Amino acid sequence: MLCALLAGGCATTQAAPEPASGPTPLTAAEALGDFGSIDYCSLLDVPAVAPGAVAVPTFEDCHATAGPRTILVGPLAFDSDPNIKPYDYAGPVPDGVAVQQSMFNDRTACTRAITFADGNRLDLSVADDTGDQAARCGVADAAVGSALAAITAHKVGRLAFPERSWGRVAPCVPLDDHDLDAAAGPGSRPSIGLSGHSCIRGKVSLKLTVETTEPAGPAEKLGGRDARVRVAGAFCLADTTQPAPGLPGHRELAEISVVETAGTAGDATCALARSAANAIFPRLPTP
Structure with missing residues (x-):
């Protein structure tokens, strides 16, 4: 009666419903x-x-x-x-x-x-x-x-990455360098890959992994390391390896790629890949 006389001055409080339970969609x-x-x-x-x-x-x-x-x-x-x-x-x-x-x-x-x-x-x-x-x-x-x-x-x-392993390297760090401006493109910024072991900056990308096949091509020196350069379609690739810590008989691989946006990669694209390798390879740990 009192609530009615006060014209709505009283309100009924209801408990919040329990959240529905059920399977939760699994994310990666x-x-x-x-x-x-x-x-x-x-x-x-x-x-x-x-x-x-x-x-x-x-x-x-x-x-x-x-x-x-x-x-x-x-x-x-x-x-x-x-x-x-x-x-x-x-x-x-x-x-x-x-x-x-x-x-x-x-x-x-x-x-x-x-x-x-x-x-x-x-x-x-x-x-x-x-x-x-x-x-x-x-x-x-x-x-x-x-x-x-x-x-x-x-x-x-x-995976456990031992000391000096390239698995510990943040791959965008060596790409964030003015020496790569010409190869990557003006105004480009590094962007990390999904796994955390690759990075792309404009036309240049860097991937760090363990090799499962021997890199092709004649050896040459880039950035003070033994390296190989080859064309793969629209890309020119430059890579180098080191013994894989913790994986006897295997080698870690650092692969730089430069894309030719106009079509098939050629000498000019590979010149940019070599320039990028000379800037990046010296910044990687040595065994």
Whole structure:
């Protein structure tokens, strides 16, 4: 009665509804942790997926080879890829995660993509020269299942980078230098890659990883280091290596690329790549 006499001076307070519970869409950060230290080989159950394969972790992926077949787990990517299409993957998939297929190079490779709720994706591919795409895709699906099992069991391993390893280098630091203005382009600024081991500044990019194949081309001296220069389509690449700390028999790779925006790279593009290498290579740690 008192509330009625006061014409609305009293109000009824209701408890806030409990938030709805349910599955949480899985992001790449939640699944994989720090992108810069992922041991991609921990996502591959080699005995189950590729018995007898030799797996080598790099900074951005895992290479597992068995005879003519190569299984690649990684890298991470965010950019859109028109080759990636929907795919009816038969295994269990965490909430918010999609498994897709890529039609690129499907005569010699079978490629899958695990795309997380935040749009980041993990690429996996199986390549060989057998001509048996069904067999390759069977292995690729097994690799997807292995990766998802490791992720859901929270068994993603971490890489440890020893002293003097290029895995410890912040790759945008050596690109933030006026000596690169001509090669990179005026007004360009460095931008870090998704994994933290690559950086792009205008027309110049730097990638740091562990090599899995011997770099091609005759050796020459750039920035005081043994280096090789080669053309790859619109790019001229300059790279150098050092022994990989903690990985006996392997070498770390620093690869500089300069893109020719007008078409195919040539002598002028490679002159810029050599100039960039002379500025960047001396700033990398030595073993």
